[in-house]
Amino acid sequence: MRRRLASMVRKEFAQLLRDVPILVVLLWAFGGAIYLQGHAASTEIHNYPVVILDLSRSAASRELIARLHAPYFKIVGYVGSDRELVAALDLARASVGIVIPAEFERDVVAGHGGFQVISDGTLATSATIAVAHLSTITAEYNQFLVERAAVAAGGTIAAIPTVDARIRVAYNPNQTSAWFSSILELLNMTTMVSMLLTAAAVVREKERGTLDQLLVTPLRSVELFSAKIIPTLVLVLVLSFLSLVGIIRGAFGTPVRGSLVLFYLVTALYVFAVANLGIAMAVMVRNVAQVMMLLILILFPMLFLSGARFPPETMEPWLRYLSLISPMRYYIDFGYQVLFKGNGFAYVWHDVVGMAVIGAVTFGFSIIRFRRLFHR
Secondary structure, eight states, X not given: OHHHHHHHHHHHHHHHHHOHHHHHHHHIIIIIHHHHHHHHOOOSOSSEEEEEEESSOSHHHHHHHHTOOTTTEEEEEEOSSHHHHHHHHHTTSOSEEEEEOTTHHHHHHHTOOOOEEEEOOSSHHHHHHHHHHHHHHHHHHHHHHHHHHHHHTXXXXXXXXXXXXXXXXXXOTTOOHHHXXXXXXXXXXXXXXHHHHHHHXXXXXXXXXXXXXXXXXXXOHHHHHHHHHHHHHHHHHHHHHHHIIIIIITTTOOOOOSOHHHHHHHHHHHHHHHHHHHHHHHTTOSSHHHHHHHHHHHHHHHHXXXXXXXXXXXXXXXXXXXXXXXXXXXXXXXXXXXXXXXOOHHHHHHHHHHHHHHHHHHHHHHHHHHHHHHOO
């Protein structure tokens, strides 16, 4: 059995290393994709374009406008009418329009000043973040006015009642989006490549007609599946480690606080689980093009249900329960727990159990499906 398995594993490695398109996919998945994701998928805003209609032209309005500075906002122009402001938003010259009424300074002195913010909601995430920053700027300006009024009335700033809310962001104090997005992309690529390599390996045998030759050999189904999974397991673990050390830690400076031994032991279990899912896909299709279509059909729901973008707590109850069958939900939670927080096995055992159960189910399904189709 060992000799048969070793021979098959050597054959699979030789085929993989000669398959140029697969090698290009591997280099892109664990190199370019992770690097670009870390740089491009920032949720923060920088130099957000703002156009201003200042009808007040007073010291109070100038003080407010002066607070709209880099790195968050960039004033791209001043307009003289509502029509010009709307045109600037419609033509995408600006993403936020601020209208300061003519009575702004008088209202501020009276204690009930206000201004209007018109935001382009085409990019909803950026618009929401921009409005949140504007709300913070408004609160700081309001505090400045209160302190100035207290001093003018003969009081002291220390006598003004305030609430001091000090927020401490754990694990990512500067809220660097590259830390989050690069690790998420590594976990996503581990999933996609594990499914793709094993599915392509089986389908390639079917396309070339060599699967029938393998079926008449003494190889058993378990040995054949193991020979397809082992090269995938080795390549994914090696490439993900190089990506973690070279790109995530080296290029982005992301701290890795947990045990890499624990992470890669469980990653090996996860690769086994999703690789079996790839084999289950392969036995149901005829060529690599169909594998890619089926991969997209399965991978995207897995990603949406994983909780990476949308926390499971915000989902509908039936979707929250459905997410329990997504192996990515357990793996992504495990990855952040170990890599970001530095938690040990005592905190992630339930994720490991979930991956093990799904791996056993997918392996059993693949074996049964294979035997029914090929009578092995």
